[in-house]
Amino acid sequence: MEMAAKGKAKRRHLCAGECAELGQNLGGPLVQPFAAARSSLDPSRGLYPRSPSKRGRKGVENSSPQKPITQFFPVKGILSTSPQKAVKEEEPNREAELQEADDDPFAGLTESMFMDDEELAVKQEEFPGPFSVKQEGLPGSFSVKQEGLPGSFSVKQEGFPGSFSMEVRQGGTAGCSSWDYQPPPNPAGPVCVKVEKEDDDEYPVDPLPDAHYGLLGSRGGWAEPQGQLGDLPEEILRVLFGHLPAADLFRHVGLVCQRWRDIVCDPLFVPWKKLYYQYQREEPSAVQFVDSILEDNCITAREELCILNMVKYVSQFKHSRTVQPEEVLRCVREHPLFPAVHACLKHRLPELPEIQGGPNPWSAMALILILANGVKDVQDLVIRLRRSGCLQSPGGVSEYLCCVAVLLLAMRRHGIKMSSRCHYNVFYVLHLMENAPPPAVTAQSGLAIQVTHEQQQILNHDIEPGQIVKVMAFAGTGKTSTLVQYAQRRPHLRFLYVAFNKSTATEARGRFSRNVDCRTVHSMAFAAIGKRYQNLKKLSSNLRPFCVAWVLPKGMGGFVNAKVVTQTIGAFFASADRHITVDHVPQEYKNTNGQMKRPDHTEKQAFVYEAQKIWDRMTELTKTKETAYHMTHDGYLKLWQLQNPRLYNYDAIFIDEAQDCTPAVMDILLPQSCGKILVGDPHQQIYTFRGAVNALQEASHTHLYYLTQSFRFGSEISYIGATILWFFKGVTKMLVGGSQEGSVRGEEDPSEALGLGQARAHREGTVAILSRCNVTVFDQAVRLTSPTSPPKIHIVGGVENFGLKKILDIWVLMQPESDRIQKNLSIGDYFIRRFCSQSLGGYAGLKRYACNTEDRELEAKLAVVEKYGHRIPELVDRICSCSVSTPHSADYVLGTVHKAKGQEFDTVFITDDFAKVHCAGHTRQRLFGTARREDGSINVPEDEWNLLYVAVTRAKKKLVITKTIGNILTMAKEYFLRPVLTSALLGDGQPPCCSVQECHNRILEDSALTMCKVPIRYSDSAEAGGPLCVTCVEQRVGHMAYLIASPEQVKATPYTLERVEFPINVAMLMALF
Structure with a gap:
């Protein structure tokens, strides 16, 4: 018998014979200790697991560092560490049945408790009896209860300031240790837990993390916090931090504590990821370091073999000691591009040492990333590497991708000619890997939101x-x-x-x-100001030069001067200024002769004076019949702004x-x-x-x-949007999409997709045709409604607001007066009807008015009437009869980009009335009439490229591009070229000819690879695919041609100057100048 150092607890060691005797007794084994009936005659008395109550020593309680937490989270029962089960409180009526166990001499330890996990698991199978552990001289007490296991386990550590008990129930370890032994089901009664009292005083302890550091989840039922992330060992922290974006490492993780900062700043911790982030931000130290890598390894634009030199440099990638290159190669062999990559390396870089009869895995992966047919090929590589587990170092796969990405980005910045798609693919996959959305959050509507x-x-x-x-x-x-x-x-x-x-x-x-x-801001302004003018019936939608011309004094009359005054008032309404000044007068305007005129200061002051008079009359709260003095929506908004409203x-x-x-x-x-x-x-x-x-x-x-990151589309569509922003606007922040697939190459015939050769029922989702101008929208509506079985169309903004009635009114105005009287044709629009008078000149006067006032909307309607002539009444009726009110019930959705902004469609066809790029990238030096700026954009208003960007990004699944968009992609060296084994093209032994129309070269028979162009169908034309000779490849993608052949072979092949077809107006300008 052994007495405890404190309290009345007694302990007794059991020998092997006593244990065997207890095992033969029916009441001896403690299989279900909490379900066994307890009495003074119980042979297992004193061997039941005990849960000492947590009681602090007198005079020490107030000094506990956990006091604020324990007060907020009071302990009411046994603390469970199972990540799968919550605390189980005892029932009040059951508590009376449980008796407090008396002190018993049978409270000893067996030698099995000093075994390791493996030995203990074997021992448990041989002898499912009770066991316990005694450890003396350790600074604290720790006790564990296990239910559902063949025995009980308790550990006592004395001298620790407090006690900690936890209950591990069956299945709680999630298969992570030898404690997962599952006994056969026991028909014993319900398990009840009793919080037992203990007489000896114990010190309170700080809460400890569970056995799995919280990696298996957390339970809201815990009474106290179960540790912190800082308790994890540094090795685990490095692995966790390696999966975070570099921006978070620098902006957040490194600022938490000195220990975490040391990990982030460690030069050996994800060095390529940190370098890639710093190089993207153009930090001088990172730029200098990357530039030195390029110079030292001959990866510069003046080196013809710069891309091969980059692949050779990557072969020296420093990986973790635990990474086996043989395993990486075995994984890379399964990639679809590996045969082409292997042939290329064998042909162009034979000096690279092989591994187990295969190429260097790091070089092979770099070449896969360069020749990838889009993001899907890169994702395929990442999935294979992750599944095999061959790259398990901190950062893992992303560290290698960052190494290649920083080199590809640096090569593009240094003018090395290769498709920008190479870097974009790697960047895209890295973004998806590091910014994967967390588990969905349930919104108030019940829908899951990520x-x-x-x-x-x-x-x-x-x-x-x-x-x-x-x-x-x-x-x-x-x-x-x-x-x-x-x-x-x-x-x-x-x-x-x-x-x-x-x-x-x-x-x-x-x-x-x-x-x-x-x-809307106008609704708030209307509630404060505008309703006063509405009550006076002095409110108009806008201010027309036609109305202003009637109130201007003599000498200032005419539609041109009225246009300038109207533009001056409009500029004042849009500005934050308090008064109308000469800064609001247009810097230049078109006069009656169609020439641009720049007014001097005196003329500007005259325009300001007339604009101020009209503005003063507009603000008066008195009725007037002059439409020029009616308040407009932008006018009462301006009045509200001048009052300095406060939204408290x-x-x-x-x-x-x-x-x-x-x-x-x-x-x-x-x-x-x-x-x-x-x-x-x-x-x-x-x-x-x-x-x-x-x-x-x-x-x-x-x-x-x-x-x-866009939720609307995938990588194909996002790449086009990112290219437009990068090339024309110099935007370096890249647009990315999701993992969904998309199409931009027009795999199906546009005419079939538009229902002209295919049943419309076979199409999926909404199909939209987006245009730059209203004239093109009308053209598309006429074309779609021509068949005998016309489809249902929806015009964005409503057919009522499209202006079909005004088009019909203009056509009526165009008819001779005698025909209008004879056919009883009337004009509904008041403004157009005013031009029926001889003084205004009829249709010709309306056309002059549109030209002098630069009314683009009116000019578009006049163009429609002149184009279709006598067919206007029939076409207007047909379009109205085929129109539906909602896009979901329509076969096709038509509209301008201005109207479609903010909407999305499954398939988008873009018409060819946007800003033009007439030539491909390799022939742009012959482009005439548009000057290139230093940033690489073409000299057109920025709004035009914004319109094209908005049109492209309306598509969700399929985008049918125009030839102009195809030419824009060639500016970024993206020609949709894909590598093919040359041996696969030698069907009859004769190498095929180059697919470029004017080129008569044949592909090189001794080259390992051949670049083939993918067929593309535009919305207005099509391009056939096929193989390209080395010189045509070199003209398009520059240094990538030397992956196919040596510089000597490329230079020995004749070059072909392609014929470029310009529009007639551009060709005439070229002939003149």
């Missing part, structure tokens, strides 16, 4: 008064959805959501929670589509004392003709966030 890492950063920001937060969001990245969740997570705050138009505000009311007011009822303001706000709107919203969140896409600014400015760039901010 937020990206970028969205989570915004949702975590608590807006404060005076803050201005900018969210720069690309197309389809969930701008509005982020705001909806932001408001839902803060029900105690009151928000104002300001939309650009009424339809957006109406839709937002159905999405936002009740703590958000969804309004809101804690924060959401400003959606901030890129389209005018300075007047920003002058209303930004001075508010509450916080402001500006959300928008600066590249969707397409309303500068209305005086809009890019508030996302003009306004200062306190915080800046980005949303770059």
